[in-house]
Amino acid sequence: MTRLIVAAGGGGDAVAAAMLHAALYGDEDQAVILTYAWDRLLVDPVPGPRLPSDFTGLELLTQSVWLVPAEARPIAPAGSTLPRLAAELPHTFALIDPQHGAEGITRQLEELVSNLEPTSIDLLDVGGDILARGDEPTLKSPLADALTLAACCQVNAPIRLLVAGPGLDGELPIAQVQGLLGPLVHTLTAKDVEPVSSILEWHPSEATGMLAATARGVRGVCEVRDAGLPISLTDDGPTLHEVDLDDALSRNELARAILSTTTLDEAETHSREICGYSEIDYERNKAAWLKDQPAEEFDPGTVLSQLDHFENEARSRGVTHTTFRRLAEALGLPGSQREALRALLIETAPEQYAAPLWDLTATEAASA
Structure with a gap:
């Protein structure tokens, strides 16, 4: 049997998907994790998500879905953590290709469902920014989640939306996220983290790192990002909740606006109109700034x-x-x-x- 898990925002959500699989399904089924290659500038100096054309060694599974095996490599100067994840985890990683907007991702999902006939489909988001309206002042990276939410809501198959580690991404206030959550599905433990413990030694995701830390019992206040945002590490940190998929779409104005988009540029335009910015613009500006910074020796x-x-x-x-x-x-x-x-x-x-x-x-x- 095959479980399909869609990592809503890419990056650390793909690692969290492996934790989710261990926690809910154990070793009885295989997992296909559909995720963006979008590791932000810490790993990838090229702004935005990576497309299939940015890799060598991908394997075509369906007409529009590419698998990322351990042998795949991003084409310089691009970077990606996906080949290493594929090498170190027993799961199959499939690439979300957003270049054709939400309609393109919907098509990829439909092809995967037809090809795999999965036992279950989960859409996983760490933190809860997938539940944002779009105008929240603390929201920083809504586009990836909005695209996957829009696509999942158009697939003719039962998909369960799960939010892990409410508030740990620092995108929405924890009190706001908690008010939107559905029933508790599971509370992650140190045992659930064990399958990805070696991944956490090198993967840069802050939200998934805090999710794992709280599952291991760490409590306190963690400072993250370049701005030093404080995140509370509480007993809510390792929890996994279900949220009604249609309710999430009804709330997420950006996701609704991009339902029929056929290009990533079109989705970006809607993000600028609704949220006041595009996170890829932020990456473009920061990448240009970093390029001008002098390289200093590590002392x-x-x-x-x-x-x-x-x-x-x-x-x-x-x-x-x-x-x-x-x-x-x-x-x-x-x-x-x-x-x-x-x-x-x-x-x-x-x-x-x-x-x-x-x-x-x-x-x-x-x-x-």
């Missing part, structure tokens, strides 16, 4: 000195944890040096590594 002594200052300031703000992405941004390091930073810190202060987060309180506890 461990300087990094550790800057880290000490950052940690003291963060603790004064009530922060207990942070992500390595946030640390790299705060210390002015390029994404290419995130792994070097992570390795240095874990070697220097292993007691602060609350996988996959960095614990700012461990040093205080040790010295108390």
Whole structure:
């Protein structure tokens, strides 16, 4: 039997899909995870999602659905975590191709359903921004989720919408997300995280990292992103809820507007009109800025000195944890040096590594 899981926003949602499969279905069925190759600028210096033409080594499954095997490679300068996920996880990864808008993704889904005849279809979003209206001031990346939601609502097959880790993406206030959730399906545990534990050692997703950390029992306040957004790590963090798919579409103005779109550019235009921006425009602007920044050598002594200052300031703000992405941004390091930073810190202060987060309180506890 085959389970089809649609990772609503790509990136970390694909890793969370593997956790979902372990938690709900165990080893009895195979999973096909349909996801974007959209890893943002930390991994991929090219703005926007990657298309099939951005890879070598893809395998054509249906007329419009490509599989991403471990042997696939993004064509430079593009980057993608999908081939490595395919190499390290037992699941099959299929590529969401958004170049033909919501109608194109609907067609891909219909072909997959016809080809696989899946036992179940789940649309998974970590955090809950798929439930946004579109005008919320804290919303940062609505387009990917809106496209998958619009497509799923047009497929003639039963699809269950699941939201994991309500509020962990920092896109909507947790109280707002909680008011939109349906019944509790499952509360993730450390056992559910185990199948992706090695993935979390290198994958940069902050929301899925916090989802895993809360499933392992981590509690506190985690600072994320370049802006230092504080996210509460509570008992709600590892929960998985069902939400009515039609209700989500009725609420999501952007998803409704892009139902009949046939190009990604058209979907972007609707995002600018409804949300006031396109997240791909943000990536374009940031990529241009990063390109002009001078490349600096990674100096461990300087990094550790800057880290000490950052940690003291963060603790004064009530922060207990942070992500390595946030640390790299705060210390002015390029994404290419995130792994070097992570390795240095874990070697220097292993007691602060609350996988996959960095614990700012461990040093205080040790010295108390």
